[in-house]
Amino acid sequence: MRISDDVLNLKDTLMMDKNYFNANPELGFLEYKTSNYISKRLSELGFEVRENIAQTGVMGLIRGDANKPCIMFRADMDAILTDPDDPNSIKHACGHDAHMAILLGLANLLTQKKNSIKGTVKLVFQPGEEGLGGAASMIDQGVLEHPTVDKAFALHVWSEVEEGKIGICGGPVMASGDEFLIEILGKAGHAALPEKSIDAIFIASQVVVALQSIVSRNVSPIETVVVSICSISGGCNFNTICEKVTIKGTCRTYDNEVRRFVSERIKHIAVSIARSFGGDAVVEYIFKHPPVINSQEEAIQITKLSEQIVGSENVIKSYRTMCTEDFSHFQQKIPGTLTFIGCQSDKYYPQHNPNFYVNEKAMLIGLELFCSIAKKYLI
Numbered sequence: 110m111r112i113s114d115d116v117l118n119l120k121d122t123l124m125m126d127k128n129y130f131n132a133n134p135e136l137g138f139l140e141y142k143t144s145n146y147i148s149k150r151l152s153e154l155g156f157e158v159r160e161n162i163a164q165t166g167v168m169g170l171i172r173g174d175a176n177k178p179c180i181m182f183r184a185d186m187d188a189i190l191t192d193p194d195d196p197n198s199i200k201h202a203c204g205h206d207a208h209m210a211i212l213l214g215l216a217n218l219l220t221q222k223k224n225s226i227k228g229t230v231k232l233v234f235q236p237g238e239e240g241l242g243g244a245a246s247m248i249d250q251g252v253l254e255h256p257t258v259d260k261a262f263a264l265h266v267w268s269e270v271e272e273g274k275i276g277i278c279g280g281p282v283m284a285s286g287d288e289f290l291i292e293i294l295g296k297a298g299h300a301a302l303p304e305k306s307i308d309a310i311f312i313a314s315q316v317v318v319a320l321q322s323i324v325s326r327n328v329s330p331i332e333t334v335v336v337s338i339c340s341i342s343g344g345c346n347f348n349t350i351c352e353k354v355t356i357k358g359t360c361r362t363y364d365n366e367v368r369r370f371v372s373e374r375i376k377h378i379a380v381s382i383a384r385s386f387g388g389d390a391v392v393e394y395i396f397k398h399p400p401v402i403n404s405q406e407e408a409i410q411i412t413k414l415s416e417q418i419v420g421s422e423n424v425i426k427s428y429r430t431m432c433t434e435d436f437s438h439f440q441q442k443i444p445g446t447l448t449f450i451g452c453q454s455d456k457y458y459p460q461h462n463p464n465f466y467v468n469e470k471a472m473l474i475g476l477e478l479f480c481s482i483a484k485k486y487l488i
């Protein structure tokens with residue numbers, strides 16, 4: 110592992126920032142203390158600071174030559190409830206505390222090199238990554254404009270990759286994450302008079318089975334797709350035929366075309382089956398996060414930089430996951446990469462486990478990577 114003196118000199122500050130965020134976790138769009146801390150640190154370092162973007166988002170800016178590239182680095186800010194039934198279980202169990210500390214570490218380094226920066230740099234601290242649409246809100250509020258961002262970079266500390274390793278490749282690396290809600294509409298009646306009613310439970314059962322045919326019969330086996338039905342509810346009595354059933358599920362894939370195709374198939378299957386039995390179906394397909402698709406050109410550069418840090422044998426050049434990340438919204442607008450920084454130590458706890466923790470080693474590798482990217486594109 111090769112960590113530069115620039116980064117090693119920032120080790121104490123890096124861990125101090127991380128410990129602060131870790132001790133003060135806040136849920137999405139409620140990251141007020143976090144936001145204040147970041148704004149203060151960026152101001153002290155001499156950044157031009159924009160606050161309250163999409164509620165609690167912060168952007169630090171160093172303006173350079175307008176003819177040179179504008180490079181953006183992004184960290185997410187929110188913690189999660191590790192027990193949905195316990196409001197006191199808020200924790201940084203996804204490592205966003207590490208992301209923010211690393212980005213502040215980069216801010217520190219850029220301040221030291223301010224006079225050598227050739228372009229413009231935007232450090233974007235984004236709220237509400239955990240399924241709340243923070244990235245899209247930040248884009249709506251203009252973080253990619255004035256000046257226009259040319260390339261964007263993010264990292265994620267990742268429990269499924271060993272500490273000391275880096276996962277990076279071009280193309281899709283994280284899946285899209287969409288949701289669908291189907292309401293099957295029938296007609297209630299007495300259980301002993303089935304011919305006088307339209308049984309929504311019977312129809313829903315046919316729909317659930319038929320939806321499994323999308324992956325197995327309609328999509329090429331070469332594609333990676335998940336269609337999972339995760340909730341079904343309806344009916345209330347022993348002897349009343351059910352009038353309405355609600356089905357909820359998720360679809361995940363690496364390809365936007367497949368996504369659109371699956372959404373159409375879900376609608377067609379649900380409505381056709383329901384109508385064939387005399388009922389009807391209303392389908393709401395919610396396009397939430399597109400897949401994280403790394404730009405090939407930048408991924409080649411990040412791979413080289415990663416090899417310099419952890420050695421070629423520790424760079425996983427094909428790592429992909431079906432998890433989602435809303436950094437993908439930025440990638441829909443501009444080229445960029447998301448890199449996985451391995452943080453799986455001897456004590457393995459997966460992402461979102463209350464005991465999830467990121468060690469100093471992974472923090473240093475993450476900061477070294479961000480600093481290397483900044484040096485490559487800006488200095």
Ligand SMILES: [Zn+2]
Nearest residue numbers: 203239460461
């Ligand atoms: Zn997460």
Ligand SMILES: [Zn+2]
Nearest residue numbers: 203204205265
């Ligand atoms: Zn995360």
